[in-house]
Amino acid sequence: MLVMTTKGEMDEALLEKKTGTIDNDNETINWVEYWLEDELVHRSVDMVLKKYTVSGLPVAASF
Amino acid sequence: MANTQSMCTSFLGELMTATHNFGTAPTRGTSAADTFKAALYLASATINASTTAYTSTGEVASANYSAGGVAITSANPPTSTNTSATAGTGYWTPSASIVYGSVGSPVTFASFDCVLVYNSTQSDKAVSVHTFTAQTVTSGTFTLTMPSNTTSTALLRLVTT
Numbered sequence: 001m002l003v004m005t006t007k008g009e010m011d012e013a014l015l016e017k018k019t020g021t022i023d024n025d026n027e028t029i030n031w032v033e034y035w036l037e038d039e040l041v042h043r044s045v046d047m048v049l050k051k052y053t054v055s056g057l058p059v060a061a062s063f
Numbered sequence: 064m065a066n067t068q069s070m071c072t073s074f075l076g077e078l079m080t081a082t083h084n085f086g087t088a089p090t091r092g093t094s095a096a097d098t099f100k101a102a103l104y105l106a107s108a109t110i111n112a113s114t115t116a117y118t119s120t121g122e123v124a125s126a127n128y129s130a131g132g133v134a135i136t137s138a139n140p141p142t143s144t145n146t147s148a149t150a151g152t153g154y155w156t157p158s159a160s161i162v163y164g165s166v167g168s169p170v171t172f173a174s175f176d177c178v179l180v181y182n183s184t185q186s187d188k189a190v191s192v193h194t195f196t197a198q199t200v201t202s203g204t205f206t207l208t209m210p211s212n213t214t215s216t217a218l219l220r221l222v223t224t
Contacts, residue, residue: 004169006202027195032203042169044203047195051216 003034005041010034015041026050072151075221076143079155089185096140097184101161101207102132104177106197114179117187123175125200127168131187133161135180144214150224154217156209164204172200178207180218191219 002009015034022029027049034042077083081091100117104110108121119130136159143153161178164170176197180190198205210216 004166004202006171022196024196029196029198031198033201040201042203043199043201044205045198045200046206046208047198048208049193049195049210049218051210 003042005034005036006039007036007041010036010041067148069149069151070223072143072145072153072223074143075151075153075223076141077153078221079141079153079219096137097182099135099137099157099190100132100181100183101135102130102179102181103128103163103172103175103205104179106174106176108177110177110179110192112192114189114192116189117179117181117183123172125164125170125172127164128170128172131183132178133163134183135161139212141219142212146214150222152214152223153221154212154214154219156212156218158209160209161207162204163206164200166204169202169204170200171202172198172205174199193218 001012003012003015005015012034015036018033018035020031027047030046032042032044033040074083102117103123104121105123110121117131122130124130135157137155138158139156141153141155143151145151163172174197177192177194179192182188182190209218214220
């Protein structure tokens with residue numbers, strides 16, 4: 001498989017692949033990195049929002 | 064039966080469709096939905112509740128990223144739901160993920176942690192600011208998948224309690 005990198009398209013077999021997940025109350029983040037020796041040449045992020053933590057609170061006046 | 068003081072839940076949803084106008088502007092020349100966009104901002108930017116309109120200050124920059132960000136897909140109209148006699152929620156969520164870059168047109172972003180939703184039809188007026196854990200992208204893509212469109216998780220919610 002070819003991967004778009006800072007050096008153009010490269011064969012995935014030539015690269016070291018790293019993946020990770022960050023999960024908190026607000027979002028789940030999945031990232032994938034490709035490294036060429038010690039150089040990061042590709043990083044993509046897929047972020048899933050769980051909820052919007054701020055919302056408006058309209059209030060009808062009391063009399 | 065008894066009367067109960069409350070803000071009408073239908074009003075909450077109608078606020079999002081400009082059904083009511085207590086002021087004098089803007090004059091809407093069409094019943095079509097406005098175009099909303101999502102712009103990304105560097106972690107060093109200052110985008111918050113005081114932001115009144117889209118600004119390029121502090122926005123990410125990259126090949127294959129146009130200033131102003133990308134259009135939001137909005138196939139579903141806002142919804143309002145009563146949760147009790149006195150409470151309800153008006154809510155809306157984009158109907159598709161917001162995607163920056165593609166396999167053939169990758170983007171590279173320095174550390175960013177914020178997306179501004181704004182109305183590009185109405186003079187780029189700001190709608191909402193959403194922050195998240197800071198990320199970088201290198202010759203890749205950034206996909207922002209929307210939360211479920213419910214009264215408790217929708218991207219935009221107006222809530223009475």
